[in-house]
Amino acid sequence: MPRIDLDAYVAAHAGSWVRLEELLRMRRRTGAEADELVDRYQQVATHLSVVRTSAPDGELVAHLSSLLGRARIAMLAVRVPSWRGVGHFFTEQFPAALYRLRWWWLGCVAGNVLVTGLMMWWLSAHPRVEQSLLSPAEIDQLVNNDFASYYSENAAGAFATHVWINNAWVSALCIALGILGLPILWLLFQNIANLAIIGSIMMRHDRGDLFWGLILPHGLLELTCVFVAGGVGLRLFWSWVEPGELTRAASIARAGRTAVTVALGLAVCLLISGIIEAFVTPSPLPTWARIGIGVVAELVFLAYVFVVGRAAASRGATGDISAALLEDRVATQA
Template identity: 85%
Template sequence: MPRIDLDAYVAANARSWVRLEELVKQRRRTGAEADELVDRYQQVATHLSVVRTSAPDGELVAHLSSLLGRARISMLAARVPSWRGVARFFTEQFPAALYRLRWWWLGCLAGNVLVTGIMMIWLAQHPAVEQNLLSPEQVDQLVNNDFESYYSENAAGAFAAHVWLNNAWVSALCIALGILGLPVLWLLFQNVANLAIVGSIMVRHDRGDLFWGLILPHGLLELTCVFVAGGIGLRLFWSWIEPGALSRAAALARAGRTAVTVALGLAVVLAISGVIEAFVTPSPLPTWARIAIGVLAEVVFLAYVFVVGRAAASRGETGDVSATLLEDRAATQA
């Protein structure tokens, strides 16, 4: 881009900078003034980009950067969550993030299901391992009492909250520790190992119908959420191993922001799973009805990802935060 006459450029645009300064200093704004603040912010961000590219003046760049920084803080402070924003999150950002990253969590899901199946078959064929893990009395207590009573020994509401907190914590750990890679694999292995051990014991003692009847209603959606978190965590790890065209810092930042989107959405999905576990799993409904509810919940989630998420992604939604919340960048033309 050719150099510009800086004095002329300042004279032409100084009024916009002064107006943005005035809007930033206002404690209260009307709706029109709030809209003007956003418009002026974007306008001055473009001015800053032009100055940086065509007539880099340190003092002016510092002034405009400071002004934009204060404007951004002002916009964030005035940003009040609305039903429209919540609706956009669940119809655009969250499903788009799930869809765009589908191969990561679908691979995680398939791998964990395969490992669980192999472990259950192997453990069922090697009863000596069971004897090393639990005493005969503990096995008897698990098979005849503990496994079933776990779902009904506490009040449903309190149990739902406990389950939600536990699963949300595991999912959050999978995402938060994703940057390190290996801890995510360890968390996932612990999760499926416990499932495989209990499942093999129940099946070997002819209580497989009880095991599957109590696990499947809530477990399909619950474990899918955990595997989604694991896949997103591994994607976060891979973002700094193989950043592509971005710098490692930029790639990690973008993956991290999308991971936060997924974590927030999963908290809601896990709450639904917790309600199913507390109110449906121990209910007197026939086994086929309870499992059908679990299958329906899983189908609805997958449809949400591959119908709503695919549509949102096709409209350009990425699951990242709004561009207005990122650092001041504006495209300019020569």
């Protein structure tokens, strides 16, 4: 881009900078003023990019960068409590992120289900392994008391909170450790190994109906969420292994922002599975009804991804945070 006359450029655009300053000084803004703040932010971001490229002036660059930094904070403060923003997150950003990353987490689901099935089959054929893990008294206690009582020994509300926090933590770890790759596989393996060991013990002692009747109502959605987190974490790992056309830093940053979107959305999904685990799993409903509720919850999640998410992705949603809150990297034109 050819150099510009800096004085003329400042004279032409200083009014936008002054107006942005005025908007930032306001303690309260109307809806129109909030929209104007976003528009002015985008204008000034373009101006800064032009100045950096065509007429670098340290003092002016510092002033505009500071102005934009304050504007980003102001826009975030406005958007956080906005119900419209929450609605946009759950109808556009989150489902689009799930849909765009679907092959990563669907692969994670398939791989974990396959490994769990193989482990349960192998453990069932090798009862001595069971004996090396638990004593006969511990197995008897698990089969005849502990497994069923786990879901009903605490108050439902407290239990729902407990399982929600625990599962959200596991999912967050899967995403947070994504950059390292291998720790995710170990975390997922620990999760399914526990399921496979307990399942094989229960089925070998003719309590398979109890096991599946208590696992499936909440486990379908819960484990899907954990595997989604694992798949997204692996995608984060791959973002620096194979950054594509982006630099590694830019690739990791983009994948990381999308991972945060997924983590926030999964917290809500896991809250739903926690409520099912606390109120439906131990309820006196017939087994078919409890499992049916779990199946419906899983189908709703999949419909959310492949109907709502697909539509959001087709409209251009990516799961990344709003462009208005990114750094000053907009298209430049004098």
